[in-house]
Amino acid sequence: MKELKDSTKEAIAGYSFLTPNFVGFLVFTSIPVLASMALSFMKVDLISTPKVFQLVGLKNYQTMFGDVYFWKYCWNTIVLMAAIPFSIGGSLIMALALNQKLKGIVIFRTIYFLPTICSGVAIYVLWKFIYNSDFGVFNTLIGNFGQFFHIPLKGPNWLTDEAWAKPSLIIMSVWQTVGGYNMILYLAALQGVPRDLYEAAEIDGANSWQKFWAVTWPQISPTTFFIATMSVIGGFQAGFDSAYIMTGGGPNGSTTTIIYYIFKNFYDWGNMGYASAISWFLFLVILSITVLQWKVFGKQVHYY
Amino acid sequence: MEEQLDVQSLINEQKRKKFLQAFMLYLFLIAGAVTMLAPFLWMVTASLKQPGEVFSYLKPWWYDWIPTSFVWQNYVKVPQVVPFVRFYLNSIFVAVITTFGQVATSALSAYAFARLKFPGRDRIFFAYLATMMIPGVITMIPVFMLLQSLGWIDTYKAVILPPIFTAYGTFMLRQFFLTLPKDLEDAAKIDGCSYFGIFWRILLPLSKPALATLTTFTFMGNWMSFMWPLIVLNSHEKFTLPVGLAYFQSFHNTDWTLLMAGSLMMILPILLLFIFNQRYFVEGIKLSGIKG
Numbered sequence: 012m013k014e015l016k017d018s019t020k021e022a023i024a025g026y027s028f029l030t031p032n033f034v035g036f037l038v039f040t041s042i043p044v045l046a047s048m049a050l051s052f053m054k055v056d057l058i059s060t061p062k063v064f065q066l067v068g069l070k071n072y073q074t075m076f077g078d079v080y081f082w083k084y085c086w087n088t089i090v091l092m093a094a095i096p097f098s099i100g101g102s103l104i105m106a107l108a109l110n111q112k113l114k115g116i117v118i119f120r121t122i123y124f125l126p127t128i129c130s131g132v133a134i135y136v137l138w139k140f141i142y143n144s145d146f147g148v149f150n151t152l153i154g155n156f157g158q159f160f161h162i163p164l165k166g167p168n169w170l171t172d173e174a175w176a177k178p179s180l181i182i183m184s185v186w187q188t189v190g191g192y193n194m195i196l197y198l199a200a201l202q203g204v205p206r207d208l209y210e211a212a213e214i215d216g217a218n219s220w221q222k223f224w225a226v227t228w229p230q231i232s233p234t235t236f237f238i239a240t241m242s243v244i245g246g247f248q249a250g251f252d253s254a255y256i257m258t259g260g261g262p263n264g265s266t267t268t269i270i271y272y273i274f275k276n277f278y279d280w281g282n283m284g285y286a287s288a289i290s291w292f293l294f295l296v297i298l299s300i301t302v303l304q305w306k307v308f309g310k311q312v313h314y315y
Numbered sequence: 316m317e318e319q320l321d322v323q324s325l326i327n328e329q330k331r332k333k334f335l336q337a338f339m340l341y342l343f344l345i346a347g348a349v350t351m352l353a354p355f356l357w358m359v360t361a362s363l364k365q366p367g368e369v370f371s372y373l374k375p376w377w378y379d380w381i382p383t384s385f386v387w388q389n390y391v392k393v394p395q396v397v398p399f400v401r402f403y404l405n406s407i408f409v410a411v412i413t414t415f416g417q418v419a420t421s422a423l424s425a426y427a428f429a430r431l432k433f434p435g436r437d438r439i440f441f442a443y444l445a446t447m448m449i450p451g452v453i454t455m456i457p458v459f460m461l462l463q464s465l466g467w468i469d470t471y472k473a474v475i476l477p478p479i480f481t482a483y484g485t486f487m488l489r490q491f492f493l494t495l496p497k498d499l500e501d502a503a504k505i506d507g508c509s510y511f512g513i514f515w516r517i518l519l520p521l522s523k524p525a526l527a528t529l530t531t532f533t534f535m536g537n538w539m540s541f542m543w544p545l546i547v548l549n550s551h552e553k554f555t556l557p558v559g560l561a562y563f564q565s566f567h568n569t570d571w572t573l574l575m576a577g578s579l580m581m582i583l584p585i586l587l588l589f590i591f592n593q594r595y596f597v598e599g600i601k602l603s604g605i606k607g
């Protein structure tokens with residue numbers, strides 16, 4: 012047998028290194044994506060025997076567009092994204108403060124990151140407790156405040172009052188994300204702003220405020236745009252853990268987000284086809300935001 | 316003489332201004348730190364109270380923040396009320412294997428994408444990139460049905476296998492490999508080193524920071540992972556910590572002291588991992604610009 016050419020050998024090596032990941036990628040990502048599309052055109056019943064897989068065309072999508080609950084939960088998802096501007100603004104302010112040459116920055120950075128690091132079931136259990144209307148932190152403080160001035164003050168029923176449930180989740184979300192990934196990205200961006208731009212601005216007699224708006228803000232705007240689009244993409248998929256642990260999607264469906272509705276349809280009610288249709292709708296929304304991001308940024312966006 | 320005094324006072328003025336600025340900054344930073352830490356402090360305090368103590372309405376404000384009793388017994392009681400030790404071991408098992416699988420398969424494919432030439436490489440890589448924007452919820456239902464038809468529901472396989480194959484790890488390591496100089500590898504190639512030899516003996520040792528970053532990231536993600544294990548696991552003795560804790564809180568939702576003790580025990584390993592690896596962590600975020 013003739014000796015293989017070097018380029019052939021390299022190609023064989025390339026495919027072999029790729030194989031473990033690629034096979035898993037096909038089985039658990041590529042094929043399921045297509046299967047999910049197919050399911051979204053089907054009525055699926057796994058409980059009766061034999062199992063039913065019946066093509067129904069666009070019926071699931073028609074149901075979705077006529078489903079008042081679906082639209083309500085889309086609205087909920089969007090309202091809960093009110094946390095994003097507060098979180099981004101806060102991240103920037105914190106990054107600006109941390110960017111000063113001060114001692115102990117690493118300690119502060121670590122502390123600010125803790126809520127993001129610990130996010131998950133434990134933190135939602137904790138916040139459910141914090142928001143408890145009888146003995147939670149907020150209502151204890153409000154009650155104490157009232158007692159001090161001899162007024163009978165009672166805080167709201169944070170998680171069980173329809174008017175307060177969303178603001179409660181928004182406050183928690185800001186706490187959770189403000190010192191997290193976005194702050195680190197801002198910090199990196201701030202360190203990348205060329206020093207001579209500030210020096211030029213100083214020569215022109217700019218004060219700190221003017222320097223921020225004339226130099227810093229435009230220089231870090233790609234980061235802001237990146238963070239904003241990533242947050243919106245994340246926002247559309249958010250709300251499962253908190254709804255499951257803290258509110259059960261209530262009161263009166265006011266904290267049910269799209270993803271929680273998909274889970275309910277799929278897992279609790281067995282509507283696989285309908286759940287797939289909603290996931291595809293969600294995917295298309297996210298896709299359009301991503302395309303917008305690419306249009307503005309080119310494919311470089313992830314590379315930073 | 317007069318001019319000199321002027322300069323001196325100007326310097327003093329500037330020093331005072333600088334000091335005031337630093338003082339205000341620290342004040343702001345400390346206020347931020349207090350906000351971030353307060354819920355955790357509260358968690359610790361609550362976990363050390365007597366069961367009835369937390370319920371007293373209109374207690375003094377400091378009562379929530381300064382432990383007045385130290386019921387360490389709560390931490391002992393948690394494993395007696397729910398199979399907490401079992402959940403813990405399950406979580407360690409699942410998180411370690413998943414993380415190892417993710418890092419290993421990512422490193423192999425990242426090497427292929429970064430260093431080897433083969434037909435279709437860039438197209439496949441683009442497909443990988445594209446899948447990073449597919450929401451996980453899209454693949455959830457078909458993968459669940461696949462596992463169901465294989466009879467894998469309620470097994471560890473079902474929890475561990477699907478998340479192993481991530482485009483994210485491949486992408487991140489590829490980016491890092493591309494920054495490494497090629498000279499060493501070329502020299503090794505001339506000396507007759509195999510591709511796997513180059514990968515194992517040269518590339519991996521040079522990539523320790525990136526590997527540490529990816530390992531930290533993925534381990535934390537796996538430790539906290541909730542929705543997927545919740546969907547595929549049914550029997551209590553297989554629950555991972557988040558699922559177990561959710562189950563615990565749905566059945567014992569008045570045992571707040573125990574719930575807080577359990578929650579604290581759940582986040583403790585993550586806390587320690589983060590504090591020790593936070594340098595890698597920050598680098599990793601800067602490297603990939605991606606939110607975990």
